[in-house]
Amino acid sequence: MISMQAWSDAQQLWDFQQMRHEPRPCSVAIGLGSHDLGVADVAVDLYRRGLIPLIVFTGATSRTTRDRMPRGEGEHYRGRALDLGVPASAILVEPNARNTGENINFSRALLAERGVDVSSVLLVSKPYEERRAYATARKLWPKVEFVSASASMTLTEYVDSIKDPRLVLDMLVGAQQRLLVYPERGFMIRQEIPDPVAVAYERLYAAGFTSRLVPVP
Template sequence: MISTQTWADARQLWDFHQMHHEPRPCSVAIGLGSHDLGVADTAADFYRRGLVPLIVFTGATSRTTAERMPRGEAVHYRERALALGVPAAAVLVEPQARNTGENIRFSRAVLEEADVEVSSVLLISKPYEERRAYATARKIWPEVDIVSASSPMTFEAYLDSIGDARLVIDMLVGALQRLMIYPKRGFMIPQSVPNDVAAAYERLRQEGFTSRIVADGTPAGC
């Protein structure tokens, strides 16, 4: 049973992780690979609305996606976008990245190889990864404007879509820990964490929502 306090703490982290950027026209959309096909749906929607002329989907597989997306996250995302009406010529695939930093670096390389001039990126992630994706991209690719975006969903709707509340809360906690420790490792720019958000994070850790925590000193990528 998840307590009322735990729900309130999780919702507070959810709200903080979202950047609340207004989607606007950009040079390209980059969809970060994950278990969530909503990233591909959102990228396709932005393309249909004329916000971007090109989409890059990036991602290999992870322990979360190996069974669900055996051909790789980026490949499954592309298939989803094409099924939603995006033309094949408007989609590039980067199938090697295994963390957020590689998503950005490898996508940048794919765009450079394709001779695509980029001044702004509509960066699409899971809703609770918006701030982490933004902070990582600003560190790795500081010369472009970054607009962080995700599927427009409430916390409750996202929980229903995933069907595993504990996993989602674990992800919220893990994403916030990375925001706090990864700037010191050079993986992302610093993000100020309000005291009430930090307190909610600590309570969730004490409640055992720690499966996505990075061990101190572990040389993990972003």
């Protein structure tokens, strides 16, 4: 049973992760691989709206996706987009990335290899990882403008779609922890953390929502 306090704290983290960028025309969309096919759906919507001419789906597999997406996250995203009517010529797949930094670096290399001129990117992620993805992309590809995008959902709607409340709270805490520790490792730009968000994170950590944390020396 998840307490009302934990839900309130999770809402703090959820709201903080939202960058609230307004989608606009960009050179390309990059859909970051995960368990969530909603990332592919958002990328398809951006394509249909004429905001991007090309989508890169990036991702291998992880412990969460190896059974559900055995061909790799990027390939499963591609299949979803094809089913929704996006032409194959408008999709590139980067099949090797296993973390957000590799998503960015490997997608950048693939686009350069294909001769795609990139000045701006619609960066499509899960709703609770917008800020983490943005901070990583800004660090690794600083000359490109990034516009964050994700499915427009409430925390409750997202939990209902995943059907595993504890996992969602664990992932929220993991995403927040990375904002704290990864800048020191050179993985992302530093973000200012408001006090209420920091307190919410500490309470959830203390309550044991820790399965998605990275080791800290």
